[in-house]
Amino acid sequence: MLSNIRIVLVQTFHPGNIGAAARAMKTMGLDELVLVNPRAFPDEEATRLAAGATDVIEGARVVASLDEAVRDCVQVVGASARLRSMPLPHFDEPDEMAKQVISLAASSPVALVFGRERSGLTNEEIRCCTHQVSIPANPDYGILNLSQAVQILAYEVHRAWRQGEQSGFVYQTPSEALPPTREQFLHFQAHLSRLMHDSGFLTQPHARTEEQLQALFARAQPSRKELSLLRGLLSAFEEHLPKK
Template sequence: MQAPLNPDSSPDTVAARLRIVLVGTQHPGNIGSAARALKTMGLHRLVLVAPQKFPHADAEAMAAGADDVLASAARFDTLAEAVADCRFVLGCTARSRRVQLRELRPRDAAAAAHAQALDGGEVALVFGRERTGLENSELQLCHAAVHIPANPDYSSLNLAAAVQVLSYELRLALLGETAAPSAVAPVSTDAVPHAQLEGFFAQLADTLEAIDFHKGRAPDSAMRKLRRLFVRTGLDEKEVRLLRGILADAQRMAQLAGERRER
C-alpha cells in the first residue's frame, strides 16, 4: 500500500506559505489582474501595502472570478509590517545601483522560495509601484532581487504580467518540475523573522550613533552595508540575542563615558 503523503509538504500547504506583496499599487485594475494571476497558478495569498485605490470596481472587474483572492487580501501600511513574519523575502525589481542584492532569474527565485516554504518558512515575493518600483529602504528588507530578463529594447513589463511570470514559476516549483538551484545560497532554516531582525537593526543604528562610529558622516551607506551583511548571514534567534546583548553593553559603556565627560 502506498504511504500517505505528508500534508505539510503538499502543494496546497506549501503554497499557503507563499505570499505575493504589491507595494503602493497605483492602478486598481492591476490589483485585480494580479489576483487572477495568482489564482490561475494555485496561489491565493495576496498582500497589499498602501494601495492608492482599493477596494475599487476596476479591481473587481479585472479579477475575473478571483474575487475570493481579493476579498482575503491582507493590507498593511508598510512593507516592513507586511513581511514581519517572513524568513525569506524576494524583491522583484529592475537592477539597483544603490542597494546591491543577489540577483536571481525567476526560475531560480521560485525554486529558492519553494525550498524555504517547503521547510516551513513564510516567504514573500514583493512587487513595487508601476512607475518607480521599490524604494531603496524597501529593497533593504529583501534577501535577494528577482530580475525578469525582458527585451532590453522594450523592458517595460506590466505589473500584473510580472506577477504572472513569477506565479507560473512558483507553480512549476510546487509541482516538482523545478530543481532547487545549487548556486542559490539558502537562508538558514532557523533564521529569525523580519520583525526581530528589524529590532536588531534599530538597536545597531542607535549604538553606532551612541559610540560616534560615523564621525559626522551620513549613516546611510554604512547601515546599508551592515544590513546586507546580516541579512545574507541568516541570523537565528540565539545569534540575535547575543548581538543585541553586545550592543546593549556598548550603549551602556557609551552612556557612562558621556557621563564622565560631563563631570
Template sequence: MLTNIRIVLVHTFHPGNIGQAARAMKTMGLSELVLVNPRSFPHEEASRLAAGAKDIVERARVVDSLPEAVKDCVQVVGASARPRSLPLPHFDEPDRMAQALIQNAGLAPVALVFGRERSGLTNSEIRCCSHQVSIPANPDYGILNLAQAVQVLAYELFQARQKRADHEIPFRRPAQEPLPTQEQMKHFHEHLSQVVQKSGFLTQPHAQTERQLQAIFTRAQPSRKELSLLRGLLNALSRDT
C-alpha cells in the first residue's frame, strides 16, 4: 500500500526542503516523490539534507504540471493550512485522511500534494485534487514548514497502514468498483462542460457554475463503471440537443 502513495511537492523553492521531505518520507516507509517545477533541482543541498534518504531524492520524478503528476491517481489530497471556499471534501482530521488514502492505495496509486513554502497551493491547484486536508495546530501560531507537514501526514499514513495490518482489515470489499483516475475524471468534466454549454444551460461563460458542477461529482466519487454510465448519458444528451 505504501508504495502506491505518492508525495507531490509543487514549485518547491529551497532545494534543501526537498531533501528534508525525502527524509521524512523514508522514516515512514514512503518512497515515491514527484516534483512539480522545482526552482532548483537536482541540487547538492537536496542530497545533503536528505541524509540517509538520498536514494529517494535521486529517484524523484520531475514534471511540468500538477495534472501530469497525478493523472493516474484515483485519489488526490491537497494539504492546505488556509480555509478555502472551494466546495471539495475536506478532512479536518489527518487520521481520517490517512485511512481513506490507505484504503484506496491498496489497489491503485494515490497522492498527497504539498504547495509552495510561503503560499501553499493555489486555488487552481486545489481544483486538481479530489480532497483537502489540514493539520490541526495552535491557532495563534499554526505554521509548519514543508518537511514538518510532510512528516506529520506521512506519520498518519504509516499509522493507518500499521493498524490495518495489525487488525487484518481487507483493502476493499470485492463488490466495490475501482475509482476512476484523475485523468478519467478530467475527461468527464470536459465532456460535461461541452454538453452543458451546448444545451443552453449556460448562455455565457460561468466558471463558478461549472466548478460547482464539477465539485458535485468530485464529492460523489463515482466508480469507473458509474463514470462510464454518466459518459453514456452525456453522449445521449448531446445527440438530442
C-alpha cells in the first residue's frame, strides 16, 4: 500500500532539500520519489543529506512536467499554504487527507505534490491536482522547509496506515467507486471542451468558463463509472450536432 504513494517535488532549487526529503520519506516507509525539473540532480549534496536513504535517491525518477509525474494517479494532493481563486477540494487537516490517501493507495497510485522552496506551486500546477492540503501552523510564522513539509505529510500517511494495520482493518475503495486517473480526467476535459466549442456554446475564447466547468467536475469527484457515463452523455450529444 505504501509503495503506491508517490512524493513529487516540483523544480526543487537546492539539491540538499531533495536528499532531506528522501530521508523524511524513508523514515515513514515511502520510497517512490519523482522530481519535476530539479535544478541539479543527481548531486553530491542530495546524496549526502539523504544519509541512509540513498536507495530512495538512486531510485528517483526525473520527469519534464507535473502532468507526466501524476498522469496515472487517481488522487493528486497539492501541498499549498493558500487557496486559489478556484479552489479544489481542500483538506484542512493532514490526517483527513492521509486516511483518504491510504484508502485509495490500497489499489491505485496516489501522489503528494510539493512546490518550489520559495514560491510553491503555480496556478497551472494546482490544476494538475485533484485536492489541496494545508499544514496548520503558527499564523504569524507558518513557514516550513520543504523537507519538513514532506516529513509532516509522510508521517500522517504512515500513521493512518499503521492504525489500519493495528486494527486489522484497512478500507479499500471498491473498484466501481475508484476515482479516474489524471489521464482519464484529462480525456474527459478535452471531450467536454470539444463539445462546448462544436455546439456553439462557446463562440469565442472563454478560458474562464472552461476553467469554471472543469473546477466544478473536479469538486464533484466523479468515480470512474460516473465519468464513463458522462463521456457517454457527451458522445450522445455529439451525435446530434450538424456534420461538418
